[in-house]
Amino acid sequence: MSLLRSRSNKFIFFLVLLTGCGGGGSDPEPVVDPLDRVPMLTNWVDNIIIPSYDNFNAKLEAMNTRGDAFMATPTLTTLTDFRSAWIEAYAEWQRVELFEFGPGDRNTIRNFFNIYPADEAGISQNFSDPNANLALPVAYSRQGFPALDYLINGLAATDEEILSLYTSDTDAPKRLAYLKRLTDRMKSILSTVISEWKGSYRNTFISQTGLDIGSSTSNVVNSYVLNYERFIRSGKIGIPSGAMTSSGGVKHPEKVEAYYKRDLSLTLAKAAHQASIDFFNGKYASSATEGPSLKSYLNALDAKDAASGTALAQIINGQFTTVNSKFALLGENLYDQVTNNNQPMIDTYNELQKAVRMLKVDMTSAMSITITYTDNDGD
Amino acid sequence: MKEYFARYTSAAPLAVMRIVLGGLLFVGVIRFWANGWIKELYILPKFHFTFYGFEFVRPLSEGTYVLFAVCGCAALMVALGLYYRMAIIVLFLSFTYIELIDKSTYLNHYYFISMICLMMIFLPAHGYFSIDAYRNRRLQYNLIPSWTIDVLRLFVAMVYVYAGLAKFNSDWLLHAQPLRIWLPSRNDMFLIGPLFSKLWVAYAFSWIGFLYDLTVPLWLFYRPTRWWAFGAVLVFHLMTALLFPIGMFPYVMIGTSLIFFPASAHENILTWMKQLLTRLIPSADSTPSTDKSYVPSFGVQRLAFSFFLIFFTFQIATPWRYLLYPDELFWTEEGYRFSWRVMLMEKAGFAEFTVRDSTGYYEIINNDDYLTPLQQKMMSAQPDMVLQYAHFLRDHYRAMGMSCPEVFVDSYVALNGRLGRPMIDPRINLANVEESFAHKSWVLPLNDEIRGL
Numbered sequence: 001m002s003l004l005r006s007r008s009n010k011f012i013f014f015l016v017l018l019t020g021c022g023g024g025g026s027d028p029e030p031v032v033d034p035l036d037r038v039p040m041l042t043n044w045v046d047n048i049i050i051p052s053y054d055n056f057n058a059k060l061e062a063m064n065t066r067g068d069a070f071m072a073t074p075t076l077t078t079l080t081d082f083r084s085a086w087i088e089a090y091a092e093w094q095r096v097e098l099f100e101f102g103p104g105d106r107n108t109i110r111n112f113f114n115i116y117p118a119d120e121a122g123i124s125q126n127f128s129d130p131n132a133n134l135a136l137p138v139a140y141s142r143q144g145f146p147a148l149d150y151l152i153n154g155l156a157a158t159d160e161e162i163l164s165l166y167t168s169d170t171d172a173p174k175r176l177a178y179l180k181r182l183t184d185r186m187k188s189i190l191s192t193v194i195s196e197w198k199g200s201y202r203n204t205f206i207s208q209t210g211l212d213i214g215s216s217t218s219n220v221v222n223s224y225v226l227n228y229e230r231f232i233r234s235g236k237i238g239i240p241s242g243a244m245t246s247s248g249g250v251k252h253p254e255k256v257e258a259y260y261k262r263d264l265s266l267t268l269a270k271a272a273h274q275a276s277i278d279f280f281n282g283k284y285a286s287s288a289t290e291g292p293s294l295k296s297y298l299n300a301l302d303a304k305d306a307a308s309g310t311a312l313a314q315i316i317n318g319q320f321t322t323v324n325s326k327f328a329l330l331g332e333n334l335y336d337q338v339t340n341n342n343q344p345m346i347d348t349y350n351e352l353q354k355a356v357r358m359l360k361v362d363m364t365s366a367m368s369i370t371i372t373y374t375d376n377d378g379d
Numbered sequence: 380m381k382e383y384f385a386r387y388t389s390a391a392p393l394a395v396m397r398i399v400l401g402g403l404l405f406v407g408v409i410r411f412w413a414n415g416w417i418k419e420l421y422i423l424p425k426f427h428f429t430f431y432g433f434e435f436v437r438p439l440s441e442g443t444y445v446l447f448a449v450c451g452c453a454a455l456m457v458a459l460g461l462y463y464r465m466a467i468i469v470l471f472l473s474f475t476y477i478e479l480i481d482k483s484t485y486l487n488h489y490y491f492i493s494m495i496c497l498m499m500i501f502l503p504a505h506g507y508f509s510i511d512a513y514r515n516r517r518l519q520y521n522l523i524p525s526w527t528i529d530v531l532r533l534f535v536a537m538v539y540v541y542a543g544l545a546k547f548n549s550d551w552l553l554h555a556q557p558l559r560i561w562l563p564s565r566n567d568m569f570l571i572g573p574l575f576s577k578l579w580v581a582y583a584f585s586w587i588g589f590l591y592d593l594t595v596p597l598w599l600f601y602r603p604t605r606w607w608a609f610g611a612v613l614v615f616h617l618m619t620a621l622l623f624p625i626g627m628f629p630y631v632m633i634g635t636s637l638i639f640f641p642a643s644a645h646e647n648i649l650t651w652m653k654q655l656l657t658r659l660i661p662s663a664d665s666t667p668s669t670d671k672s673y674v675p676s677f678g679v680q681r682l683a684f685s686f687f688l689i690f691f692t693f694q695i696a697t698p699w700r701y702l703l704y705p706d707e708l709f710w711t712e713e714g715y716r717f718s719w720r721v722m723l724m725e726k727a728g729f730a731e732f733t734v735r736d737s738t739g740y741y742e743i744i745n746n747d748d749y750l751t752p753l754q755q756k757m758m759s760a761q762p763d764m765v766l767q768y769a770h771f772l773r774d775h776y777r778a779m780g781m782s783c784p785e786v787f788v789d790s791y792v793a794l795n796g797r798l799g800r801p802m803i804d805p806r807i808n809l810a811n812v813e814e815s816f817a818h819k820s821w822v823l824p825l826n827d828e829i830r831g832l
Binding site: 033035036037209210211212238243244245246247248249301303305306312315353356357358360361362364365366367368369370371372 | 560561563564565566567573576624725726727728729738739740741742743752755756789791792793796797798799827
């Protein structure tokens, strides 16, 4: 069957050559090679990456505005506003965290935005040291969304007590200054990343069309799979549930994302997972339109299960759906979920694991991409 | 027979072979060093995948640089024909030692080079166009027994034929695997790139590659087709150099295929080199004025004959050893190495290890803590390396104080476009499994048949 097809392809190729040589008369239809990676890279950068960063930037700016209002007059109202803006920005962050390549990688933005659990002692220590170096690895968990979580949700048991730490307490000015430092820092790092993407890197990204180590597609796929394996599967589900490591059944609910706003943890996990699904399918950041993507590329390669004839992309999307169905069985508060009924967490982990295998082995092997990632932050 | 062994021919082909081999290896060592690979592959890794039976071969930490320096010097001395016998023995030993340090760097062409070096120890390659002969006139000869060139031809031909036979399987010929996966990845190449997106090109390359490997020694032997065949050698290997990251291999194969040319061609090469040389050093010309034959002592001759008898028996038999194992060769890789199976598989794997103890503690291992990306890539798709790594983890955790660590693996491997499937039985405690040449029953079946050899 495939031999026959190849022969007819060959025939067509000779026809194309002949008409090409015969020259001139008719305008040849521009033949689009579905395996051409330029349209895919262009779709990624123009319709997904840059617009997603813009969306996130808007949410982060909104958060910083509310933050500034809170810092100017710390009241229950301004605190509540700040918190809800923080929630929106944190959720939107999940849609860009997977872009840890190019400018994202150069600025190691994840390290400064979302390494958790937050280092409470380190943060307290930094209150009294306004010049603490936040670029060091030890400072990763003293900044970004997890540190803000601690500062606005976790400093004390009640809202009144938290407020008093920003008003009447002797250290209040230091805390406010640290809040300011963190929000400014996030804004400045994100601005750098976005301006690099919008600058010359956009064209560089599209021009590196290879699949060898260091090429754009290889970087994207490596970063994508790494994010799915380490930061969704392990970070959000595997580690808190004790699926990654455990001593005599001990679990680690204290390691959930958004630990001080626990009913947000599932929302964040789902947002990150949906971002991975959307990226796989090439969905635009701001509409339902799908452009050239990992899915369309795998389909163009005719990657499929030989036995059933099902396309690999369809199998992967099917596994994503299965994972979503497991997410649907979890409570909003993953801390409680782990503590009270961990089995659904383990079930979710197992389905995420199957998706990891498909992405890391089936997808990369079909695409002829080598997995090269070695960093182990977040584990 | 006796007549054949008494036949003499020009010493030029062996001299050219010596220069090509030494020269390429010298460049290869420099390239390896300059790329920082000595550190990356042999010094930084915490653990090395030794070959079964060669566990005593260890990297020498910083001394590995000395090892490479020795290897490079020996290569240069072989090329120059300076203290040849000693140099070629040192070259063989140092090069082979390096290749035995870590399985994850195994390449068929390194093995090929090792074997050529081994053969060259027993061949009279230094009495002609060498510093040894220049310094010691008694050593000079310009005629050598024909068989000393024919053994090299036989070996190179054998490698090609085995590489061709290895392609005689349904994945390669009927499904164009793995070329249909690899070629589209190069479809952004200038001018010819778009062709690589076409399926028929993968089929054409598969069949041409198969027929080329299987028959090119024949065309090289046969005078009327020799130049055409050499042209094909050039095109084929330069093409693979362009398409795949295979380093020095294409140049090694181009260089060694010169051995099929008659003595006159080699004389021409040497004359050209000689002219170049006498322009630099006017007194360098040291060709013997009269014909002189290399006459080995009876003992030396008997040693060489015995060696080649054993060598070829081993070489001809080794690639067939896979027949002794049940299950699919590409999947279990039992009998896969040292058999000239080149570029036959797109195989990628995922291997996640869990270490447990008796108290209920368990931990999923982050392979990055112990292995380089290359080692991980190789290990996760090769059962014997999975076992070696599992034993390393067992010993590591035992040394850290865990009593009776158990090691399990969640493995998932995709082979030549097939969907991935578990390769190792996840229920088996690998800490208790012993490595041996026996069949690995803990490797799960592929559940698919790759027909052919």
